[in-house]
Amino acid sequence: MLEVKGLKLRLNGKPVINGLNLEVKKGRIHGLLGVNGTGKTTLANLLMGIGYPDEGSIIFEGRDITKCTISERARMGITLAWQEPARFEGLSIKEYLKLSRNLDSNESESYLWMVGLSPAEYLNRAVDVSLSGGERKRVELASVLAMKPKLAILDEPDSGIDVISLPHIMNGIVEMSKQGSAVLLITHSETGIEIANRVSVMCAGKIINTGAPEEMCQWFKDNCRTCDHIGEPAHEGA
């Protein structure tokens, strides 16, 4: 479904994405594991069309979308949930969920239930600063679910999340996959990555290993937790 080939990006003269290759398959959760500063968010942005690479290509369903805009990619079925989602004064959660599709109220309610939020309490609240970080992330996930995307890029959905919100978010991601979406689950922590079908480890702007979740978590612990390759050429993959 998604193929990234030889992606490169330099920022301020430094390579941030450094010849990255990645494949995400339809209906699968693909984990992307890497310590802070390895270029995960930059990659998420490039996949969504927020900025363009210097080299390489992004192929989605057989089509080269490297030069496509954010809106064009969204209309193809790609979406992104930000690590720190934007807040919107005056926009209700109900309206936010309906941005991509005209949902009826039952559907809107079902997406909130999926992320553990009570519709009676939340549907008419604003997507603004009155929501806690965990609530906002759950709303973001509900909005991605509501879009029924072909590919959802989730940038650190688990970071900064309280223990009550985390299982709801993870359930929401699994639900998305069950509904047929491919998910790129980006995270810096092994916690939660076990829901992925496959995991790639990212270091210094490139993928250095890919495999089964358990194996990759162990490999990540052994090789990356003490590694200081941020901004430097990556160590060789196994």
Add this chain to the structure above:
Amino acid sequence: MIVVNEYEALLEAYGKAGGSLDALRSKEVGNLVIHKNRVLSANEVKGIKVETEETETGVNIYFLVEEGAKIKYPVHLCFGVLPKEGLQEITLKVEAQADSEVTVIAHCIFPNAINVIHKMDADIKIGNNAKFCYQETHYHGESGGVKVIPKAKIRVGKKGIWQSTFTLIEGCVGMLDYDFEIFGEEKSINELLVKVFGKKEDDIKIVEKIHLDGREARGLAKSRLVLNDNAKAVVMGETYGNAPFARGHVDCIEIVNGEGVIARAIPVVYVSDKQAKVTHEAAIGSIDKKQMQTLMARGLNEEEAVDVIVKGILR
């Protein structure tokens, strides 16, 4: 006959502008309809007394909410000038007596204005423990030929509540010179909110002043502006904490969305009591890039995303 025609024409404009015609026709709902300097309709309800005096250029209004009266339905006021030219000067004296409670919804309608001036000079007294919510919404045509000059001095008694919203987002503003000043006594709540969508050559000046003179008085001076084309705006939000434990906040956001726009915010926070606290935040700038990207990642195009953000801010 002329009055009837004016009344029907104004009601038609009022309905088109989103006003509730049922409310104006209901005997259970207090209302007052004024076209230029003519009082076309007035309906008092229990607990409310309204006296009017037509002058050469407008109407003097005395509006009383009796002590302890809790008015069930919002009272509707409708001010309008339908011709292309005209002057309307409204002098408004409001007295909400102790323990009363009312919501007043005012619609100001100038759909055809080329050279219309609408002035309001209000002297408002909110009694102890009384609550007064005032919502003023303007409907202008696209020519920008209106000068709107609303001025109000509001005195809010102990534990009294004043909450007002001034909204001008339909049509062109023209020239707006808004100046509301509140003096809040002990434990009063004093809130001013202004929402304006400026475009073309609109010229906007907003002054919101809150004096927190009583112990534990609270105040919020909030403004939300979106400016397109060559619109110019200055917002002066001022809050004075003059008593122990008075708490005030000035909050201004101006979205700049046009090449010729000039936006200024001049917040004043002043404290003359060591136990009072006043804060402010002001942000002027273009539409937030991350908000745009988020909406576009849900499939909206750039224009649709701007529309969603602007409508939210001005809601």
